[in-house]
Amino acid sequence: xxxxxxxxxxxxxxxxxxxxxxxxxxxxxxxxxxxxxxxxxxxxxxxxxxxxxxxxxxxxxxxxxxxxxxxxxxxxxxxxxxxxxxxxxxxxxxxxxxxxxxxxxxxxxxxxxxxxxxxxxxxxxxx
Amino acid sequence: xxxxxxxxxxxxxxxxxxxxxxxxxxxxxxxxxxxxxxxxxxxxxxxxxxxxxxxxxxxxxxxxxxxxxxxxxxxxxxxxxxxxxxxxxxxxxxxxxxxxxxxxxxxxxxxxxxxxxxxxxxxxxxxxxxxxxxxxxxxxxxxxxxxxxxxxxxxxxxxxxxxxxxxxxxxxxxxxxxxxxxxxxxxxxxxxxxxxxxxxxxxxxxxxxxxxxxxxxxxxxxxxxxxxxxxxxxxxxxxxxxxxxxxxxxxxxxxxxxxxxxxxxxxxxxxxxxxxxxxxxxxxxxxxxxxxxxxxxxxxxxxxxxxxxxxxxxxxxxxxxxxxxxxxxxxxxxxxxxxxxxxxxxxxxxxxxxxxxxxxxxxxxx
Numbered sequence: 001x002x003x004x005x006x007x008x009x010x011x012x013x014x015x016x017x018x019x020x021x022x023x024x025x026x027x028x029x030x031x032x033x034x035x036x037x038x039x040x041x042x043x044x045x046x047x048x049x050x051x052x053x054x055x056x057x058x059x060x061x062x063x064x065x066x067x068x069x070x071x072x073x074x075x076x077x078x079x080x081x082x083x084x085x086x087x088x089x090x091x092x093x094x095x096x097x098x099x100x101x102x103x104x105x106x107x108x109x110x111x112x113x114x115x116x117x118x119x120x121x122x123x124x125x126x127x
Numbered sequence: 128x129x130x131x132x133x134x135x136x137x138x139x140x141x142x143x144x145x146x147x148x149x150x151x152x153x154x155x156x157x158x159x160x161x162x163x164x165x166x167x168x169x170x171x172x173x174x175x176x177x178x179x180x181x182x183x184x185x186x187x188x189x190x191x192x193x194x195x196x197x198x199x200x201x202x203x204x205x206x207x208x209x210x211x212x213x214x215x216x217x218x219x220x221x222x223x224x225x226x227x228x229x230x231x232x233x234x235x236x237x238x239x240x241x242x243x244x245x246x247x248x249x250x251x252x253x254x255x256x257x258x259x260x261x262x263x264x265x266x267x268x269x270x271x272x273x274x275x276x277x278x279x280x281x282x283x284x285x286x287x288x289x290x291x292x293x294x295x296x297x298x299x300x301x302x303x304x305x306x307x308x309x310x311x312x313x314x315x316x317x318x319x320x321x322x323x324x325x326x327x328x329x330x331x332x333x334x335x336x337x338x339x340x341x342x343x344x345x346x347x348x349x350x351x352x353x354x355x356x357x358x359x360x361x362x363x364x365x366x367x368x369x370x371x372x373x374x375x376x377x378x379x380x381x382x383x384x385x386x387x388x389x390x391x392x393x394x395x396x397x398x399x400x401x402x403x404x405x406x407x408x409x410x411x412x413x414x415x416x417x418x419x420x421x422x423x424x425x426x427x428x429x430x431x432x433x434x435x436x437x438x439x440x441x442x443x444x445x446x447x448x449x450x451x452x453x454x455x456x457x458x459x460x461x462x463x464x465x466x467x468x469x470x471x472x473x474x475x476x477x478x479x480x481x482x483x484x485x486x487x488x489x490x491x492x493x
Contacts (some may be wrong), residue, residue, distance in 0.1 A: 037145070037356070038160050040445040040452070041421045043474070059474065061423055063161040063445045064356055086422075 002031040002125060005096055009112060010121035011072045016096065022109050024073055027100040028060065028091070033123035036062040041093040042079035044101055051075065051104075053111065058101055060091065073111050075104040133178035133430070134274055134334045144354060147332060150247035154355050161356035167432040168320055168361060169490075172280030174341055175358055177326070178218040178334060181249030181270040183256060184238030189264035194240060197259045198228060199380060199401075201390040202240075202306050208232040210300045210315055214380050215255060216397035220404060222374040222383075223255050224248040227317060228325075232303050235278050238267065241313075243275075243326070245370045259396065274334035279324030279361075281490070284349040287314065287325055299323075310341035318360070321365025322490055363442045363454050364488035366415050366429025372426060372441045373413050373455055382409045382457065384485065401416045411438060412463045415487045419479035423452035424471040431477065432462035432469045440471060448488050458482070 008016045014032035015071050018025040033039065041061040051057045051071035058069040080102045091099035106112070116124070130153040139146065144155035155176060157164060167173055167489030185193060194202040200213035207230045215223040229241045244252045252316065253268045260266055278286060288295050290307040295314070297303060302315035310333045318324035329337055342350060344377075359369070367375045373383045379397075380389050381404045391402050418424060424443040431437055447455050465484050470477035 035145075037157060038162055038445075043422070050238060061253075063360065064156070066423075066425060 001033055002029065003072050003096070003127065004029065004031075004118045004122050006051060006118050008096070008118065009115035010118065011070070011115060012124060013070050015069065015072045017072045017112065017115055019106070019109060019112050022106050023078065024075065024106050024112075025100050025103050028073055029121070029125065030095045033092050033095045034101070036060065036065075036067060038063050039088045042084055042088050042091065042101070044085060045077050047079055049053060049077045051077075054065070055120055064107070069101065071104070074107040076107075077102050077104050079103045103122055129306055133176055134331055135176045135178060135338055138335060138338065139176065142352065144352075147355060149179065149355055152246060154179060155352070157356045158352050161360060162445075162447040164351060164353035164357035165360045167276060167349060167351045168280045168322060168353055169293050170280070170355060171283040172278055172286055172324075172345055172351075173320070173353035174338070174345065174350055175279065175353055177275040177277045177336070178331070179246035180275055181244040181246060181252065181268070182273045182275070182328065183242045183244060183249070183253055184267045184269045185240040185242065185256070185264060186238040186267075187263045187265040192261040193256065193259065193264045193266075194228065194405045195393060195395065196261065197256065197396050199389040199395060200228065201393055202228065205230040206265060208302055210317060211388075212300075212387070212432055214374070215252060216380070216395070216401070217376065218397055218400070220379040220381070220397040220400035221376045222370070222378060222380060223376070224252050225368065225370055225374050226252070227315075229302050229315060232313070238243055238265075238269075241269075241328075248370060250352040272331055274329055274331045276327045276329075276334065276338055276341065277318050277324060278327065278345070278350070279318045279320040279322045280350075280400035281321070281323060281492040282345070282350065283324045286341065286345040286348050286350055287327075287401070290340055306488050309343070310337045310340065312337065319367050320361040320489055321367065321486065322361075358446055360444055363444055364446045364448055364486070366455060366486035368413070368455075369442060373457070378457070379404060379409065381405050382411055382413060410457055411457050413441065414458050414463045414465075415453065415483045415485045416469070416480040417449070417451050417453040417483050417487065418471070419468075419481065421452065422473050422478050424454060424473060424478070424480065429472040430456045430458055430462075430469050431472065432458065432467070432479075437462040437469065446487060453480070453483070453487055
């Protein structure tokens with residue numbers, strides 16, 4: 001079973017969100033990294049870029065394929081994970097820790113209510 | 128669409144393989160990781176379920192004439208117990224399929240010839256051969272009866288010898304009948320990874336037993352089961368063409384860089400076109416490339432040279448033995464210069480790549 005931490009919120013596209021005030025840290029789930037296999041490249045948006053919820057925001061590439069990553073909430077990128085760009089394998093080792101993708105300032109934190117609870121995501125993260 | 132399991136399907140699932148769909152087949156993508164299985168094959172040995180591939184037998188007095196007329200290699204020169212890599216081509220010289228043709232080892236009853244073909248092309252190939260068959264040729268699709276396991280890597284000869292109970296004297300592209308751990312097989316020293324290795328043909332019903340015997344015999348030598356993921360990275364590094372990528376009904380063996388696998392000393396379907404193309408030089412050719420940065424270029428991405436569109440990526444991935452991303456592209460002849468820098472368009476941005484000599488990886492000769 002893949003890990004689904006209690007304190008996070010999730011999307012149907014296998015992203016996780018840690019919301020602290022109006023700052024959201026975003027990554028992809030343990031299930032997603034396992035499905036992708038070894039991550040060899042990540043393309044992350046620079047600080048200052050803004051995205052609508054559901055817009056393509058980043059790309060994660062494994063040996064076999066490229067996968068689009070969508071903005072879970074509307075907002076502006078504050079920082080991307082520069083260390084992960086240098087060492088993409090961190091995403092496989094620590095999807096909820098060192099493998100985070102971006103931090104963003106969320107336009108409307110109340111939108112987070114539409115994200116999935118760990119229980120709801122667990123029902124999706126099955127083969 | 129329904130996906131067919133191979134006879135090893137349940138074994139793969141029980142071993143924890145990630146399964147994937149490949150054409151109409153359900154196949155293992157990886158058991159542990161693509162890179163680990165790739166590197167194990169290069170360092171020791173990897174074992175691949177290739178039961179999805181096709182085997183077409185040709186027998187009867189017309190078999191030789193049939194093959195000479197549709198296969199790009201000189202078939203009459205093929206001694207029993209030998210195989211050659213070549214192509215079934217159309218009148219326009221484009222590729223119906225790439226295959227290995229074996230003249231069966233002498234002691235064997237018909238079929239006289241066995242054509243090992245791509246999984247996705249079995250029916251098309253069978254119909255193509257039937258449609259072009261000379262009088263008195265028996266063509267039979269043996270795929271439903273046949274299974275195949277590939278053991279590839281520098282340790283593979285020792286592993287097979289262990290099960291055979293004797294040394295294996297076969298040279299590259301030679302084949303013989305023998306028993307491996309009590310299972311009757313046709314053992315061929317060939318494969319598609321850029322390593323020494325074997326393609327092992329047996330009856331479908333014997334495949335699972337043979338797979339387990341090979342794995343047990345091979346474990347001390349470092350043999351691991353390897354999936355389609357590693358199979359693709361291994362063949363891409365070795366710059367071996369894959370049907371649907373470097374070869375197709377729109378591409379010729381000359382464009383793919385396989386003039387050496389076309390015999391111009393005999394007549395066959397497509398020869399005139401290919402001879403002219405070889406003499407004039409094809410307008411586009413397959414070239415290996417390595418990315419300057421990390422981003423992998425995938426099939427279908429546009430290649431630019433001197434600021435102009437010059438071709439397209441046909442195979443592209445991370446190459447574990449080289450530690451970089453790379454692959455093969457089909458580019459205009461003018462642009463196909465080894466050592467030059469081109470750019471490949473990845474999601475709208477131009478990334479530098481270097482056109483390289485083929486193959487990108489070649490094994491150290493023992």
